[in-house]
Amino acid sequence: MANIILQIAGGIMLLSIVLSTFRFFKAGSLVDRVVAFDVMTVASISLIALISHFAGRTIYIDVAIIYGLLSFLGVIIIARYLEKSL
Amino acid sequence: MEIIKIIGALITLLGSVFLLLGSIGLIRMPDVFTRIQTGTKASTLGTLLSLLGIGIIYFDIAGKIFLLIVFILITNPVSSHMLARAAHYIGVKKADVTVVDELEDFENEKLNNKTKISE
Amino acid sequence: MEIIALITGFSLILIGLYGILSKRNIIKIIVGFSLFDTGLHVLIVTVGYIKGGTAPILDSVVGTTDVASKIVDPVPQALVLTAIVIGLGVTALMLAYALKMYQAKKSLDISDFKDMKW
């Protein structure tokens, strides 16, 4: 029972990643693409936690911790590049 | 034990629904700033809820999950705030229905004060 | 599942090779090199995958008695781990040379640099 609910949740997360890919292609400016990249990163953190449940190894959570630590550096460096103050 | 697992799975499902709402808002919102707002708020809440559900199911890794929740809660709003400031600075076009822009008012006021002092 | 990952790796290698061979901008050539690198890593990791295997890390799930029948091959993973780090070093060196070449001639087009051609 719980497994079926988690599989539905994984399908919804994949749909969310695909929808933000649409925004990446139909963007008006560079900022739109960066926002889509940010949403994709956050959704894939949740997807990694679900994959660790499906594989039965809780040690896969460490990959999500690395993402949570390092994913915001890219967005910050792009913001400084856009502000011309790097 | 089974009822706890079902509760955790339902919380994860709620979080994934919030992630889906965030990306639907990313497609339907009219300009850049509203897209930044919906993309940050909804997706941060969705990630927090889904990680919380996984932490309820596997209770022995709850420490790692708590650490991850704190990291995301700190870093994600900071990065999107810097992105919004950069978008305001390079002059991205706002939507027609925008009424209040407090950063622009603040900078105009600062400029007026500086010219008044120099006179 | 393995065949899809193999097709993806080959596609990334071919796309990166097309970018390296046909683009004229130096930064685009480095981007193509980066894509080539990622495709090669996906390919090598997929070759080491055994159906139904789990990660080669020993804990309470994988015991020490029957470990060889449960895990995937760890040698390609170690090779790829080294290759990722060396790929970062090569990319950084190429970007530094691209910056120096831009400062010398104020251009990023690869056909402007024909000093060694005779």
Place this chain on the structure above:
Amino acid sequence: MNLIIIIVLSLIMVVMAVTAIIHKKLAVAVIATGVVSLMASVMYLLMAAPDVAMTEAAIGSGLSTIIFFYVLNKIRKAK
């Protein structure tokens, strides 16, 4: 479930790689390379290699993008 995840990730990776090659702006190409690296990291996790996924997340998706934007900023400043 794993099969569906890997098919969607493969499609996104190939489309993003084509975008990175044929788009005119350099910054868009660099961000598309970052997306390819992100999806490749999730694919490594499905291939039962969490250590490779960790390294790819730290280096391919984080550090590589930072170096590319640093050099793009230097080139823009030298113009």
